[in-house]
Amino acid sequence: MKHILAVLVENKPGALTRVSGLFSRRGFNIENIAVGETLTPGISRMTITVEGSETLIEQVMKQLHKLINVIRVSNLSAEPSVMRELMLIKVRAEVGNRSDIQQIVETFRGKVVDVSPNSMVIEITGNEEKMEAINLLLEHYGILEIVRTGKVALLRGSKITKEA
Amino acid sequence: MKKKLTKGSVMILSALHKEGVEIVFGFPGGAVLPLYDQLYDDPIKHLLVRHEQAAVHAADGYARVTGKPGVVFATSGPGATNLVTGIANAYMDSVPLVIITGQVPKSFIGTDAFQEADITGITIPVTKHNYLVKNIEELPEILSEAFYIASSGRRGPVLIDVPKDIFDQEAYFDYNCQCDIPGYKPTYKGHVGQVSRAVKAIRDARKPVIFGGGGLIRSEASAALCDLAETAQIPVILSLMGLGAYPGDKPLFLGMPGMHGSVTANYALTEADLIIATGVRFDDRVTGKIESFAKNAKIIHIDIDPAEIGKNVAIDIPIVGDVKLVLEELVRKLRPGDTADWLKQIYTWQEKYPMPLGACSDDKGLKPQFVIRELSRLSGKNTIVATDVGQHQMWSAQHFIVREPCTFLTSGGLGTMGYGFPAAIGAKLAAPDKKVICISGDGSFQMNIQELATAVHNDIDLTIAIINNKYLGMVRQWQDIFYDKRYSYTSMEGSPDFVRVAEAYGAKGLRAANNKEATDAIEQALNTKGPVLIDFIVAPEENVYPMVAPNHPINDIIIGGDQE
Numbered sequence: 075m076k077h078i079l080a081v082l083v084e085n086k087p088g089a090l091t092r093v094s095g096l097f098s099r100r101g102f103n104i105e106n107i108a109v110g111e112t113l114t115p116g117i118s119r120m121t122i123t124v125e126g127s128e129t130l131i132e133q134v135m136k137q138l139h140k141l142i143n144v145i146r147v148s149n150l151s152a153e154p155s156v157m158r159e160l161m162l163i164k165v166r167a168e169v170g171n172r173s174d175i176q177q178i179v180e181t182f183r184g185k186v187v188d189v190s191p192n193s194m195v196i197e198i199t200g201n202e203e204k205m206e207a208i209n210l211l212l213e214h215y216g217i218l219e220i221v222r223t224g225k226v227a228l229l230r231g232s233k234i235t236k237e238a
Numbered sequence: 239m240k241k242k243l244t245k246g247s248v249m250i251l252s253a254l255h256k257e258g259v260e261i262v263f264g265f266p267g268g269a270v271l272p273l274y275d276q277l278y279d280d281p282i283k284h285l286l287v288r289h290e291q292a293a294v295h296a297a298d299g300y301a302r303v304t305g306k307p308g309v310v311f312a313t314s315g316p317g318a319t320n321l322v323t324g325i326a327n328a329y330m331d332s333v334p335l336v337i338i339t340g341q342v343p344k345s346f347i348g349t350d351a352f353q354e355a356d357i358t359g360i361t362i363p364v365t366k367h368n369y370l371v372k373n374i375e376e377l378p379e380i381l382s383e384a385f386y387i388a389s390s391g392r393r394g395p396v397l398i399d400v401p402k403d404i405f406d407q408e409a410y411f412d413y414n415c416q417c418d419i420p421g422y423k424p425t426y427k428g429h430v431g432q433v434s435r436a437v438k439a440i441r442d443a444r445k446p447v448i449f450g451g452g453g454l455i456r457s458e459a460s461a462a463l464c465d466l467a468e469t470a471q472i473p474v475i476l477s478l479m480g481l482g483a484y485p486g487d488k489p490l491f492l493g494m495p496g497m498h499g500s501v502t503a504n505y506a507l508t509e510a511d512l513i514i515a516t517g518v519r520f521d522d523r524v525t526g527k528i529e530s531f532a533k534n535a536k537i538i539h540i541d542i543d544p545a546e547i548g549k550n551v552a553i554d555i556p557i558v559g560d561v562k563l564v565l566e567e568l569v570r571k572l573r574p575g576d577t578a579d580w581l582k583q584i585y586t587w588q589e590k591y592p593m594p595l596g597a598c599s600d601d602k603g604l605k606p607q608f609v610i611r612e613l614s615r616l617s618g619k620n621t622i623v624a625t626d627v628g629q630h631q632m633w634s635a636q637h638f639i640v641r642e643p644c645t646f647l648t649s650g651g652l653g654t655m656g657y658g659f660p661a662a663i664g665a666k667l668a669a670p671d672k673k674v675i676c677i678s679g680d681g682s683f684q685m686n687i688q689e690l691a692t693a694v695h696n697d698i699d700l701t702i703a704i705i706n707n708k709y710l711g712m713v714r715q716w717q718d719i720f721y722d723k724r725y726s727y728t729s730m731e732g733s734p735d736f737v738r739v740a741e742a743y744g745a746k747g748l749r750a751a752n753n754k755e756a757t758d759a760i761e762q763a764l765n766t767k768g769p770v771l772i773d774f775i776v777a778p779e780e781n782v783y784p785m786v787a788p789n790h791p792i793n794d795i796i797i798g799g800d801q802e
Contacts, residue, residue: 084421087370092362099363129548136545142367142387145421237420 076105077131078157078227080235081120081138082112082146089143093120096141102126102134108224117145117237121226148235150227157227160199162187163209166216167194175215182208193218244411246374246404247276250338253381254282256413259309261285261300261667263293267313268353270340272405274311285667285696288688290317292660294324294395295686298333299624299664302647305458307334307388308664314341315353318399319360323654326364328395330651331479332456334388335395341370343403358399366394374407379417386417391424392543393456424542428559428567435555436514436538437571443512443536445580446472449495452479452650453517453541455643459562460484463516466565470575473584475503477518479650482640492584493593496524497786498632501591501795504786506584507532508793515539517561520550521651522788530791540564593636594784594798598777606630606705606776609756610637613675613703616760621645621673622665626658626682629711632782634677645672656685659702663689666698673764674700680730681710690743693769701763702771704736707778715781719796740771751775 083089090109097104105123112119124134135147150157167175172194179186179196182204188195198208202225209217229235244252250273254262261283266274277284287293290312297308312321318339328335342351358370367387369380377400384396440446454463454476460483467474467490474484475492484491493500495507507513513535518524525531531551538555539547547556557564596605610633613623623638624647625631631648640646647665649657662676683704693700705711714728737747746766750756756774763770783798 087372088358088362091359095362133545133549140543140545142419142422 075125075127075151077124077126077149077151078155078225079122079124079135079138080148080150080227081122081144082235082237083118083120084143084145085111085116085118086143089118090120092141092143093122093138096137100137102130106222106224108226110226114237121224123225145237146235150229154230155227156230157201157225158199159201159205159225160197160223161205161220163196163198163212163220164218165194165196165212166192166218168192171215175212178208178211184208241410243408245276245406245408246377246400247273247406249377249411250381250400251276251280251282252411253378253385253413254309256415257385258306262309262311263287263297263300263664264311265290265293265313265317266311267317267340269314269342269402270311270317272402273338273340273400277311284311285663285692287660287692289686290320291324291656292686292689292692294321294328294335294337295654295657295660296664296667297335298324298328298657299647299661300668301328301333301335302661303622303644303665303668305456305644307336307385310335310337312337312339313353314339314357315355317353318357319355322360322364323652325361325395325397327649327652327654327657329364329366331649332393332452333395334393336384336388337395337397339397339399340405341399341401344372344401347401357397361397364395365397368397368399370399371401371404374404374409377404377409378411378413382414383417383419386415387419387422391422425544425558426542426560426563428540428557428564432555432557433564433567433571436557437568439512439536439538439555440470440472440514440568440572440575444577445510446470446512446514446577447492447506447510448472448474448514448516449477449507449518450474450480450483450516451477451518453561454480454483457517457542457560457562458643459517459565460643462562462565462569465569466572469569470572471577471581472514472575473506473581475506477521477524477650478635478648480517481635481646482643485641486639487641492588494635496521496526496792497788498636498782498784499524499792500593500636501784501797502584502587504792504795505587508534508791509583510535513537516565517541519546522550525550526786526792526794527789591784591797596777596780597783597798598780602779603777604750604752604756604774606633606707606774606780607637608753609703609705609774609776610634610677612757612760613677614638616757617673617675617764620671621675622647622662622669624648624658624662624665624674624676626676626678627653627655628679628682629707629715629780629782630677630679630682630705632712633705638677655682658682659686660689662700662702663693663698666700676700676702678702678704679711680704680706680708680733680736683736684733687739690740690745690769694744697768699767700769701760702769703760704771704773705776706736706773707776707780708733709778712782714779718779718781719785719787736771736773740769745769745771747771747773749773749775
């Protein structure tokens with residue numbers, strides 16, 4: 075099963091290396107990782123997607139917690155949470171099929187953020203299924219390049235992932 | 239009060255004074271020159287080794303004996319990379335160390351400058367934490383954090399990499415030994431509910447065993463362990479790292495478990511209905527085939543490191559906390575127990591399966607087991623043993639009677655050949671009143687043989703016992719058993735005459751090839767001041783038994799060899 079971990083880390087040099095290094099050296103499979111600042115200066119939040127059994131995830135969380143720069147680790151998959159990812163897709167778009175593409179993008183509530191004589195760049199936000207679905211549809215026109223941010227997630231409701 | 243600006247090198251030595259550091263182990267070089275210059279006039283002692291690896295091992299030996307962090311200085315580049323094995327060794331065995339390395343000046347970092355190595359990058363996986371000092375203002379906090387992290391929670395090595403220019407820069411120096419690190423809050427007190435569950439489990443158990451490890455020694459839990467064992471009449475099994483936490487000559491002690499453990503310890507773990515695991519990490523050398531390990535037992539696991547609980551073996555009652563505090567809590571809540579039937583069973587095993595004393599016939603040469611037993615008998619109490627890695631290490635664990643904590647120093651996790659001799663030097667500096675014996679092999683000793691110079695120059699009073707079988711004995715044993723006696727590159731043919739090597743360095747060298755010579759040499763060595771090396775020429779093909787083949791159940795034992 076896939077688990078989404080929210081990891082609050084002190085924004086110190088090497089913190090990201092310590093976290094990512096831990097995954098490779100302990101043989102944990104990291105699916106994706108997204109990092110950004112939080113409301114508190116000096117503290118960053120990593121959202122890490124890991125595939126594995128309950129026992130493995132428990133071990134991953136404990137090992138992460140052992141890192142001195144890691145302040146808190148929580149498993150967002152254990153509770154209701156919202157998860158999003160942003161993707162930019164560059165798709166081949168000739169004059170004849172632009173409006174078709176435009177329609178697909180609107181259906182998925184995406185945005186066209188760049189147009190050139192024979193291509194378009196589309197911005198799309200959502201969960202994994204949505205990303206896969208639009209990719210499948212756009213493949214027909216020819217996808218030139220994609221880039222994804224990795225997943226970010228928050229707990230639903232007013233509960234927050236606190237630092238202490 | 240007007241604050242005074244302080245130089246980086248002065249800050250480091252002031253921090254060492256405030257932390258009660260008496261000795262530094264190290265080796266100077268270009269990038270660390272300003273620090274060594276400051277050390278020149280400082281009352282803190284410095285042991286100059288002949289290879290940086292030995293500095294870490296010596297600091298490690300010192301730390302294991304005193305319980306205080308061992309401190310190491312080394313230079314950048316090769317000086318720092320030479321430390322890595324020693325650091326990894328200390329990390330695996332949870333030994334507190336603070337290592338300070340010089341680095342190329344800040345403006346040169348990342349340019350592949352002369353003697354530059356990314357030592358913080360290299361040591362992330364083998365340190366509890368590490369730092370690269372980027373500006374002088376953060377140095378005081380880093381120093382106090384390093385000592386705090388190394389010596390609290392699950393102990394471990396911490397490295398601080400200091401660019402050369404930082405040593406000479408100045409800032410205000412406020413040193414506070416009390417640190418508050420948001421991501422580091424070790425749990426010391428055991429959870430009350432879990433402790434109660436453990437008490438109940440111990441009361442209900444009919445065949446309980448205590449299985450203790452290095453955590454008992456680091457948390458100074460020996461007295462609590464003895465109380466628990468004796469109050470509830472529970473036999474004690476100690477891992478290699480735990481030897482000494484319970485007196486090796488008491489009737490409730492069953493020896494070491496696992497690959498070369500006693501038959502009784504392995505049978506007891508297999509038959510037990512309750513295992514009280516304290517400060518252990520269920521290493522593969524202990525558990526054997528994990529699926530068959532302790533199938534009949536409920537397991538209580540007490541450890542300061544939550545990540546150890548449930549890592550290798552499923553645990554019924556986990557208790558995160560300081561082993562000593564938790565054991566004391568258990569003792570307070572326990573009533574005297576009666577395990578007479580279980581102990582009767584155990585003593586039957588002990589009688590039936592004593593430690594084998596060697597299979598090779600007497601004409602094949604001196605038996606290594608005899609040498610270890612004589613070392614144990616003649617040195618008596620008040621002795622510290624440091625071993626290297628291999629057959630002699632296992633024979634030492636089996637036959638040397640370890641009575642007190644912090645007196646059996648060995649590379650348990652990493653299995654570092656070359657650890658023993660420098661660790662023995664560190665141990666002697668930590669405990670000048672104790673006899674110190676380094677038990678080594680002809681293979682292991684050559685991995686840090688250069689430290690004879692350190693020992694002689696500093697007049698370190700210790701005995702070096704080389705169990706010389708002219709092989710990398712443990713590897714040869716595996717080739718013997720699992721590779722059809724194809725002794726691929728395990729012969730140590732070409733080794734020097736160790737007696738003459740010792741003499742060349744200015745130490746005393748003795749040789750023993752039979753029982754009488756062995757006894758005489760040990761007596762002479764123990765009564766001689768300064769470093770004495772004894773080259774014990776032992777039967778070359780003696781194997782360590784009992785033995786559990788890797789990934790076999792621990793009750794599937796090759797008993798092997800003649801018995802006592």
